[in-house]
Amino acid sequence: MKTYIALFRGINVGGNNKLPMKELAVVLEGLGLQGIATYIQSGNVVFQGKAVDPALLSKKIGTAIGKSHGFEPWVRLLDMPTLEQVIQGNPYPEAESVPGTLYVNFLATVPPQPNLEGLEKLRAASERFQLADDVLYLHAPDGIGRSKLAAALERLLGVPMTSRNWNTVRKLGELARAA
Numbered sequence: 001m002k003t004y005i006a007l008f009r010g011i012n013v014g015g016n017n018k019l020p021m022k023e024l025a026v027v028l029e030g031l032g033l034q035g036i037a038t039y040i041q042s043g044n045v046v047f048q049g050k051a052v053d054p055a056l057l058s059k060k061i062g063t064a065i066g067k068s069h070g071f072e073p074w075v076r077l078l079d080m081p082t083l084e085q086v087i088q089g090n091p092y093p094e095a096e097s098v099p100g101t102l103y104v105n106f107l108a109t110v111p112p113q114p115n116l117e118g119l120e121k122l123r124a125a126s127e128r129f130q131l132a133d134d135v136l137y138l139h140a141p142d143g144i145g146r147s148k149l150a151a152a153l154e155r156l157l158g159v160p161m162t163s164r165n166w167n168t169v170r171k172l173g174e175l176a177r178a179a
Helices: 021-030 054-069 080-088 093-097 116-122 148-157 166-178
Strands: 002-009 034-039 044-049 074-079 102-107 128-132 135-139 161-165
Touching: 002 054, 002 080, 002 161, 002 166, 021 034, 021 044, 021 054, 034 166, 044 166, 054 074, 074 080, 074 102, 074 161, 080 166, 102 148, 102 166, 116 148, 135 148, 148 161, 161 166
Parallel strands: none
Antiparallel strands: 002 044, 002 074, 034 044, 102 135, 102 161, 128 135
16 A cells, blocks of 8 residues: 545635535545545545556546535645655755745646746745746745735646645645554
8 A cells, every 4th residue: 555645726715615524535435545634624635545646546536526526626646755755855944944934836747838937027025936846835934825926826837736835744744654
């Protein structure tokens, strides 16, 4: 069995695409996945399953939710070594002391033509970002609520993504290691 981390995009946000974590766990169990642990209501799950192509399993999960709940969320699936690489690769370790200012943006793929110049133009003086393959780290000390950079990431990178703050990334690492 292999440990996976599923990051769901756009569930339980603003009253849309409601999917209680207990119901999500039932859907995942129906796919033969085991040891399911969820973290907060925004769609973070650690589980074990047979080693398979993550893209295929991601699509299978989305399809199963579509059948059971009427919407098909985008799911970014990571294995444990990938999550550890993301945690170890943090280019802003000094920002970990205020983890609510550090975000990891998990991209669907490596962006084929990211508009880094556009990102740089939108970056506030206090913000920093680094693209590392299919992950973009963003340190936004003033928060992301008003960040023009954060708001334009997906458009300027040209690929779907889902974001997690550093607290969530760390907690998922803890859950996955304990699995």
